[in-house]
Amino acid sequence: MIQYEVRAGAYYDSVVLMQLQKGLASLPGIVDAGVVMATDANKELLAAMGLLPDNVAAKADDLLIVVQGENEEAARAALAQVNALLQQRRGGAVQTFRPKSLHTAVAQLPTAQFTLISVPGRYAANVAEDALNLGQHVFLYSDNVPLADEVRLKQLARAKGLLLMGPDCGTAVINGVGLGFANRVRRGRIGLVAASGTGLQAVSTEIHNLGGGISQAIGVGGRDLKEEVGGITTWQALDLLQRDAETAVIVLISKPPADQVAATLLRAAQSGPKPVIINFIGYAPPGRRLGNLFFTSGLVDAAEHAVRLSGEVVALVEKRRPLSGYLRGLFSGGTLAYEMLLGLQAVLTPLYSNIPIHPPQQLPDLMQSQGHTILDLGEDAFTQGRLHPMMDNDLRLRRLRQETADPDVDMIVLDVVLGEGAHPDPAAELAPAIAEAARADKRVVAIVVGTEQDPQNLDSQIERLAAAGAHIFPNVSEALDYVYNRLPPPTRDFPPVSLAAFVGDGVTAVNVGLESFYESVQGQGNTAVQVDWRPPAGGNEKLMAILAKMKPR
């Protein structure tokens, strides 16, 4: 008892489609109804509901209306109501004059600094480009926007000193105003940057419920940290919050970024004057606190950290002479080497090892370091018929001299593991070689693992290693902290986003797309204009392409 209708190239707001579907389903004698744009995915959904008509000839930009009636008559009667139901909706929306174009809207509301865009994905890039060219920061809710368009738009926004939040940006809180989906949260000293939607909502909600507050919460879209996009908006937002006087603590949330993107962002975060809490979901954290950076496990953990840190003065180490060459780690302990490698791979490239975490890190020639290198000298290849380097320093001393002779090396990291079974006096053998490295202007870091009960005399070992010029730490975490506080900042090659639009309370906004977002902005006490947007050329793809070519660039 299924009846259906196809309306070729018809465009309706998704709210209208949802209401039409509900309206049809509630008619007498109707079992179920489906109203969708006839994309492949939507047709699959209809099929799963038992609502896909056989051999229906509807394309992605056609509206497909399906009703399942108790009998054919009821179904036909329902379909006959479609226009009336659509009219009903329109009738309810008798309103004042609405600009038909973004250009007119901005002219009508010249103080507008933000444009919200939620038109269907294939139209969204053009609207966003227009908004950027009108000097607007863009909140781009639309999904299904091609990646290439995202890259192009973000490069344009960056060059203009504007933020393009999105695409597929579900949420933001700007000057206390929720854009898109957003919880009502207290204002405060915590600035958020998050990939897209519910991560930011969950953390801002948790912060509020823990008594903290939000300065700005900026969504960047789920693909911003992919290699292709390169974290353009995230870096802009981070930089903005680092300069914003109202923000004391920054929280950065996303799925794991591409390696190179993560390294750049973390170094940018580390180079700033504020603590930055990182929660890359599904990313192996390189530590707990390293330099300015606090790595957390989960959204709640991030929120708790943020609230705690926003309530206290966080002592940050003054930036010291940044790493100006390569770091070389010569470890006797495999797990210590691995933990160091994990900590460094978040921020340093190129990085190599004989115990790589990822295959591309494999050091091709074990006898020769390259780039930043972490070596586990206790690894099988080095110990065949030979004592472990915790007992026999010979191999390590030779390698230490080799690294000292390398002019590209700035820092050398060693572990010195004391205890039963280990060399009775490692400092006696290592100190002269360390002194040699120090004289060659290498910074030497020694991680000394031991207790005051160990047979080697912990204090004496430390004293002699320090006297030779080594910086001594009791564990890998503190050694990593030392390195993080000496990371070279990345080169920022874009103009800063002006803070002008990110002050005080409230926003002035233009909305293109879902009317509920306009109502929400207005309902929060702000000035907004709704654009009465329709697909260009009535959604006709060919005509749209011709129009696009005619547009001046």
Add this chain to the structure above:
Amino acid sequence: MIQYEVRAGAYYDSVVLMQLQKGLASLPGIVDAGVVMATDANKELLAAMGLLPDNVAAKADDLLIVVQGENEEAARAALAQVNALLQQRRGGAVQTFRPKSLHTAVAQLPTAQFTLISVPGRYAANVAEDALNLGQHVFLYSDNVPLADEVRLKQLARAKGLLLMGPDCGTAVINGVGLGFANRVRRGRIGLVAASGTGLQAVSTEIHNLGGGISQAIGVGGRDLKEEVGGITTWQALDLLQRDAETAVIVLISKPPADQVAATLLRAAQSGPKPVIINFIGYAPPGRRLGNLFFTSGLVDAAEHAVRLSGEVVALVEKRRPLSGYLRGLFSGGTLAYEMLLGLQAVLTPLYSNIPIHPPQQLPDLMQSQGHTILDLGEDAFTQGRLHPMMDNDLRLRRLRQETADPDVDMIVLDVVLGEGAHPDPAAELAPAIAEAARADKRVVAIVVGTEQDPQNLDSQIERLAAAGAHIFPNVSEALDYVYNRLPPPTRDFPPVSLAAFVGDGVTAVNVGLESFYESVQGQGNTAVQVDWRPPAGGNEKLMAILAKMKPR
């Protein structure tokens, strides 16, 4: 000016080789010296030092002695000293009777419960097998042991209720005694299980330095958590510490385990009566605290947690009715779905999603869940020309009914995200469907994200969802905690290791291999016997193979 000598099939303890090398290097007119078993890796090392003679014909089990003199005469003179230098060492070791075989040693010291083995890798498996057959727990320091031998030995040990620690096990602390490399640490209430070496040393040292103490520290070898080995020793050790009255808190340290191994071990850890602190280095933690499990980021973080928890009574949830079917998550929030997926993949298989963290998790048919499934219904494929599920519940309600009808489903997890822009009253639509699921005996978990200022009225939403039968949590972490407390324990199909050898102070041990380990055990006030071990058949591979075949199994 290089001179060299090859001694075919000669076996010396690595300590002797190190001392010979040092002795040669200190002779008059000698610039450098190298004494190694002539493996390919060692020949590469010699080459890197400029000490590899051209066209040297030495094989892996040959001893290669190389000296570099200021002139040929000095080099020749040094080589002529080799026998004298070796004799010197032997002369220093005039000792009482030493058993030539492990069998004799155990007969001589019948109370011995631990055998330490540090002979070269290719001989180690045979010695370890003998030790297990003599009822000994084995501390297997040797590296370069084939993986297949490790699997075979561990299966044998498990069947006998014995621990095989290793191979490549650098360290353990048993009854207060350090085996292999071990720091001298206070005894206390923290039990450690660690892959191999310095991870365990670093954590035990940190615990000691923080004022805590160690009950037992068990090394399992770096490959125990690989899929092939399946975590045999780790599970035995975990089980042992769960039963040990002296252990209050357990710490588990390793590189990331194979997925299936991790899931089994974490469920075993969760099923026990004690808090377990996990630090899988380079593993994305599924949360911070879930059930009994505390996930940490780094060795220091693990140690700090252990000391804190060992000083307090940790409230553990009583085990509740375990998950008896599949879990299905129907999320509107992508990041919430992702965080849930991350939390579950640590413990549940098979697990599928439309936003897989690893490609094998890809759900083949989005319309049909299978195994445990986490769906992000806000993903692009579900939202083309359709409102987001945070505004339109239609799709989710349909899917909720579909999961309710599936007899293999036990638990259904939903998120309900409130705030600006979201559905004005999600509970009104969701509660009836939740009640339907509850009537069908499904456990429903609802994660409600919102603040008391949100327009939907948080309290009323919670009340109505709870009244329908949902268990309500404010975030993914707490929902995961609920699931973890209901994980089905894995089936333990091996006899428990007897606690008999793991009580009181001190060990009685047999040592085969590096004499320094024997001296260390004795030096710590224990009874030990050193076996005067030589390679069987003088290291002749062919003869060894014949002998092996003759051995009764």
